[in-house]
Amino acid sequence: MRQIYEHKIFRRSKEFKDKKILLDCGMFQGKDEDLNLEEFEINPSEIDFLFLSHSHIDHSGRVPLLVKRGFKGIIYSTKPAYELCQIMLVDSAHIQETEAEWKNKKAKRTGRALVEPMYTQQDAMDSFKYFKPVLYEQLVDVNENITICFKDAGHILGSAIIEMWFKDDDNTMKLVFSGDLGMDKEPLLKDPSIIDKADYLIMEATYGNRIHQNVEQRTEELIEIILQTIKRGGNVIIPSFAVGRTQQLIYELNKYYDKKCKINGSENLLSKIQVYVDSPLATKATEIFKQNVNVFDEEAKEFLFNGDHPLQFENLHFTQSAEESKELNISREPKVIISASGMCEAGRIKHHLKHNLWRKESSIVFVGYQAEGTLGRKIVEGEKIVKVLGEEIRVAAEIHNLEGFSGHADKLALLKWLKGFKEKPKKVFVVHGEAQSKADFAAEITKELGINAIVPVYDHLYNIKTYKENEEKTDGVVSQVEEIALDITPNKMSDNLLSDTEKLKNIFNEAIISAEKYLNKESLNLEDYKKIKNRILELEQDILSLTSISINNK
Ligand SMILES: [Zn+2]
Structure with a gap:
């Protein structure tokens, strides 16, 4: 799984204080296997925290690789998930080592270049020291601005739904990551916890368009x-x-x-x-x-x-x-x-x-x-x-x-869980599942619950910061522009991007000064005011996103 949420605290002094958080760090299996060895989208040494939903390899399998490539932050998971990772990641490393050995035997015979295992058992063991196990329902202050809570997801021992609160001055934004959700009445495990509310939700859809047959029998x-x-x-x-x-x-x-x-x-x-x-x-x-x-x-x-x-x-x-x-x-x-x-x-x-x-x-x-x-x-x-x-x-x-x-909730169970929210999320990002399943489930959410749901496009950046401090002034208009997807992939960015961004920022700063003067004029009607304010916010968000892409590409 490749979901990255970057928490940016935008200071009025134009100073950025970034915290980078990774949600899960899984291994691709089957046809996408080759993607495992690609570069991480963000340099692992710049990632501050990894919130790990559960120990399945498609969620935790590249943790040792992340550490091998420079991650020095903290990995939060439940205690059983941590204990299971200790055996599963060593086992995964053993498989990597055996496969590399087998490939190298062949390579020697054919004169092809030798390969290295993705990570070794030692790499796996080295990654354990970054884990910080927590309890279910425990409110954990990650730092002064970020609080998290792991709730039982009923999918596997130690599996969790992760609630995250991001504080920025007087505002708080709540993001929820479903991880993998289990069916109700799974043997051994509790039912997935019901969540009260979220501003934004990142949700799995492995069985987003299927109904499990014969669960009882x-x-x-x-x-x-x-x-x-x-x-x-x-x-x-x-x-x-x-x-x-x-x-x-x-x-x-x-x-x-x-x-x-x-x-x-x-x-x-x-x-x-x-x-x-x-x-x-x-x-x-x-x-x-x-x-x-x-x-x-x-x-x-x-x-x-x-x-x-x-x-x-x-x-x-x-x-x-x-x-x-x-x-x-x-x-x-x-x-x-x-x-x-x-x-x-x-x-x-x-x-x-x-x-x-x-x-x-x-x-x-x-x-x-x-x-x-x-x-x-x-x-x-x-x-x-x-x-x-x-x-x-x-x-x-x-x-x-x-x-x-199946350990995964089916379409009906996923919808039932979503209906449990007392306050609906503003937007649901549907992830984890085959393309058709995700697309069908996103459409189903919108149809059944009237919630805006999308399947995020790989390599796009979604800025979900809210600007509540401006809401009163603008009559709540701001909420219309809280998410902007940039149709730019990092590898297509020009070398001059950083300087272009700098120029754009200066133009923006000048524009905002003259706009502020204009906006204060009482003669301006409300519609025009909203339009201009929205456009300014769009620009601001574009700049934020561009800046983060160029920093990551430096
Ligand atoms: Zn799983």
Whole structure:
């Protein structure tokens, strides 16, 4: 995710006091992977704060790269998100290192230039010292002008909606970043917090144009698939995100294995079926979940009070070594294997796919979002032959896609959350999701709630500063020009931009002096007054935006 909000405090003395804040610092997955190594839009050493919504790699994955490239600020996140980042970023680094090693082996043979991993495990560990974990609902004064508060987003352990208040003299502007929002009644997690108000909202739309089917029956469906597959003598392979989804699956399976839920006498059959979590990362993550039961929802706490840990049951096993993992494919005993990565791009899941995709008696069950361009997406979309670990494999296994397990709120849940605002935001910036999903959801917001919603254009600068101090004088007209998008991308800027901006500023200053004189004349009618004032403000905002672009390009 590449959202940058720059907080500028404009002093009357024409002095700027900039604080640069980054919201999330994720890794591109699938078809946009190449973008990961591009320069950050802002020099990392100039970024003061990173507010991190949650630990998923598409939100936190480039934090070590940010630090490697000079970030020295503070990273705010919830405590569980910080703890999960500690294992996830090291794991991500390990994947980067392995991939670079593999590419270099090939490069040496073909004489091509060697590559470096995006970041190493040491880089990941170096980034942890910049974290400042906070509690849910804690009001944190970042400095004298900026206050933040993390509220539960119900998407993954430690996930947060971030409320931010920016004070500028007597005015305050409240910006809210939704992060990723969960569905209501997600296993283990509380429902997404309702937010009272925001001046501006940055909101995700992963499922902005989809409605999840079978949310109620999803676990029954899964149990049914497990029973049928085992009867055929096949394995059930579940590619799952190591962190979050895996623990939710364990939690749901625990209910059936502990005979609290039954379907067609399933408890007798299930007692013979072993479940393996084959992902070192998922195993570590499960431990972190167990250490953070205080943020679990009521139902999960109830299990604990009754002496049944909701994240363990007799038939559940966590494999550790690579040997144990290999053993799973050697033994002929039908079983359930939950393995990562969730989109089948890396990790042990690839071995399990290699051994099971071609077996018509096995089942592959997807329980999460599959990004465009990933192996998981190809399988879900019905490709008949796929490449796994360099080998072409025929797809003969049953493919299931249980959308009901999605950790992301669907269109209806997103709208419901938005309707919870007592005071509507002035504008919603729709981010995070495929292009069509974002566009459809922005249109839906405007249609359903009458709120101005846009999909921000990549590389455009949006100035959302409000000028409340002028509002009385101008009858509230100013609010019409609070956002101006500049149709200029930094890389197209001329070298002379800084001096041009300087000239423009001088012209502007002269113009404003003569305009002020004119504006004070009582003969001026209100309409003309508003027009001129608006034009001045537009110019002022253009200059602010231009100045920040040229400073960033220096
Ligand atoms: Zn997420």
